[in-house]
Amino acid sequence: MSDRNQTQESPEKKAAGIYAASLVKSGDKVGLGTGSTVAYTIKELGRRIREEKLNVVGVVTSYQSEAIAIEAGVPLTTLAQMPELTIAIDGADQFDKNLMAIKGGGAAHTREKIVSMSAKRFVVVSDPKKKADVLSVPVPVEVMPFGKELAVRQLKELGGKLVLRAAAKKDGPVITDNGNFVIDCDFGEIQNPKELAARISQIPGVVEHGLFMNVDEVVIGKSDGSIEILKK
Structure with missing residues (x-):
């Protein structure tokens, strides 16, 4: 098993990603970021669409997220059609105690910032290792x-x-x-x-x-499946 697959199967990321999907309500227009944690969110939204008849539409930030959303059955649109979003969900490379974040490990931070700034609420999903007192990653x-x-x-x-x-x-x-x-x-x-x-x-x-100043809350997944929520 590769390191990449091990990361994708992280229980911390799974807990955060699935919880974030529970924040989405029928009628929402959802910005969907890029990365292994958000992949769990997209797949969970697909499950809710199939099993709970959740009525949502998504705007993706990368070709990677687009492929995951299509496979999961999440209907997609564009910012040209839906310029104002209800909620955006994305990962981060690191965030600090003031909820300022660094993103862009997947090289999609330009589109991620546009989508997050188009949303009324921006939620970051993460594992505990991404939290820092002071931002320090590249x-x-x-x-x-x-x-x-x-x-x-x-x-x-x-x-x-x-x-x-x-x-x-x-x-x-x-x-x-x-x-x-x-x-x-x-x-x-x-x-x-x-x-x-x-x-x-x-x-x-x-x-x-990749410096993001607009994070509203962070969902941190734990290894036991629980989550911690930080808000401004």
Whole structure:
């Protein structure tokens, strides 16, 4: 069994993902994020649609989530058709005590941010290991290929140690669903996420960064199947 499959079968992620699906009500328009924890949410929504006649429609943030939703039987729409969503559910790479989060491990953070900002309520699903007193994991930054060199120079000026994310099974960099590169920027402990987010956003060629300031609540799954909920 691969490490990836072990992660997908995590009881913590399963507990958080399934609980998040219980927050969805009939008539809701649901933003569906990307990653192994949200996969449990999407599959549980599919079960509720089949068994409970739940009436919902989803907007996905990646081709990966689209495939899972189609297989699960979750009806899909687009932001063009449904620009205002009831709730968005997504994972995170890390979150702090103020519910500020870093996302983008799946290179879908631009679409994830658009979807989460389109929702009245943004719920992050996670396992306990993602909680931190201070954000410290690398911040993914999606950049246009044309602006990569300028972005690299200015991100370094902000104190980042940069790695252009490489594709896993082919030569060359990861290409996002939007046709751009992802630069993972290690800033160490981020004492002021809001200030850093604002400064990264000012760099020409940066499409979006993985610092999320709009999380309303976090659902943390435990190994015994219980959950903990953190709210602002």
